[in-house]
Amino acid sequence: MFRSVSRWVVAAPAALALLLGSAACGSSGSDSSATSSSAPSAAASSAPATANTLTVFAAASLTETFTELGKAFEASHPGVTVTFNFGSSATLAQQITQGAPADVFAAASPATMKTVTDASLAGSPTTFVRNKLQIAVPPDNPAKVASLKDLTDSKVKVALCAEQVPCGAAAKKALDVAGLKVTPVTFEQDVKATLTKVELGEVDAALVYKTDVLSSGGKVNGIDFPEADQAINDYPIAALTKAPGGPLAQQFVDLVLSQQGKDVLTKAGFESAA
Amino acid sequence: MAADDVSRRSGLTRAPWVLLAPALLGMAFLVLPLAGLLVRAPWTTLPERLTAPHVLDALRLSLFTATVATAVSLLLGVPLAWLLARVSFPGRSLVRALVTIPLVLPPVVGGVALLLVLGRRGLVGQWLESAFGISLPFTTAGVVVAEAFVAMPFLVISVEGALRAADLRFEEAAATLGASRWTVFRRVTVPLVAPGIVAGAVLCWARALGEFGATITFAGNFPGRTQTMPLAVYLALETDPDSAIVLSLVLLVVSVVILASLRDRWVSAGSAA
16 A cells, blocks of 8 residues: 555665665775774875865854854965864764864863863863853843842743753852752753753743853843852863874964954953963 | 565565665664664663663653654644545645655754744744743643654655555445545544554654654753653763763664564554455
C-alpha cells in the first residue's frame, strides 16, 4: 500500500548512498590514509592550502566586535580571509580538543580556556577584556524590575544561562554573593539565546552581559546592579599551537590586544582588562 | 513488504552486489557512529551516572512528552491526511506543501515561529493568556506543542501515502450499502490503512523523542519540567562529554527496544495482512 509513495521514499536515500559510496571509493583510491582519524596530521597536511585563511573560535558575546576586527585584519592582510565560529565557549573548547582546525580561541571564561590549555593545545592565554552582567528587561519593563532582588519574586519570569556556560556561572556567582535564590523558568544554552527570550518578551528579565544589552540596539534595556562587580568574567585569548594558519594566529591576537582592538571592544561595552 | 517476501524466498546470497554493496555501506554509515558511542562510554561509572535523579527525570519527561505529542498528532494528523487524500478542494497541493514545512524548517526557527504565535506576546498566545490564563512557553505542555509541531508531518505523510494507495472500492462499496462518510472512515478506511497509521505514529514518536531545537527554543530548559533527554545531552556536552554519552546511550537503548518490538508486532504483521 506504500508502493506509490515508497518508490520515491526509497529512491532518494538510495541515490544518496550511491553518491556517498562513490565519493568514499574516490578518496580511498587517491589517498590510502584517508581513513586515518588523526586530526593533527590532517590539519598539518592541509596547512599549505589554508595558510590564507584564519579561523577564529570566539565566544558568542564577541560576535559583533570580532566580526569588526576580522574585517580590519583582512584589510591589513590582503589575500587573507578570516572565518569565525561563534558559540558557547564550552562548546568551542570541546570542538578544539576534538581536533577542530582553529587558529585562535577567545573564550568568555578562564575555565573554558583551561580545557584547551590543559590539552596543551594553546600557549599561555592573555586576558584581553572583562565583561559585567546586567539585568536585561523588555523596554516596557512589564514586571517593574529595578534590582536583583526583584528577580526572586515568583511572579517575575526570569531566564538565566545554564550553569555549564560562562554567563550562567557568572549569574550564579552574582546571586550567591547577593545571597538571593532565583528560580528561573529556563536555563538557556548560551547568552544570545537568553537575550532572545527577553527580546521576544517571553520573560520579564534575564541576566546577560552588558555588551549583549548594548548589541541588541534598544530591543532590551539594561539595569546595573552592584553585585555584578563581584562576578566579572575575564575573557582570555590565545593562539593555538596547532594553528593551520601559522603566524597569522598570533598576528590576530596582537590586533585584539592593540589599541585598535581595545577601542572596538570598549565601545561595545567591554571593560578593559588591566 | 513485498521486498521482504522476495528476500525470504531467494535468500540474501542472490541479492545483486550492485544493491548489496551500497546497502551494506549505508548500514555501516548509520551504525558506526553508534559503535563510537559504545566504545567511548565510561562503563565503570555507568551505574551511578544512570541512576542520577536528573537522568531519570529527563527520561521520564522525554517518554511522556513524545507519547502525548504522538497522541495529539494522531488526533489531528489522521483527519488531516484523510482530508488531503480524499477531499479535493482548490489549493490542495499548496496545503500539502505547507503541511510539510516543519520537515524542512530548521527546528530552532520552528521554535521561534511557535513563540511568535503561541508566546505570551504572540498572535494567539496573547489572547490565550488574557482569556484563559494559559501560557505555553516554559511548560511541559509547551514541550508537547514543540514536539508535535516537528513530528506530526511524518505521520501525515505516512498516512496520506497509505490512503492514496488504498483500494477505494471498499469505501465505495460501504457507501453504496448506506454507510455514512464517518462510518466508512471509522469502519473501513482506518482498518484498511492501519499499518500506515502505525508506521507513521512510530516515526512521529521517534522524531518527537529526539526533538531538540524547537523544544529548547519554545519550551526552554528547566530540569524536570522541560528538560528532555536531548536537552540534557546537549548541556552535559558543554562540560562533561562522558555524561552526555551515557545519556545518549539511554535514549538509544530505549528507542531501539521500543521501535524493534513495535515493528515486529505491528508493522510487519500489519503489512502482511
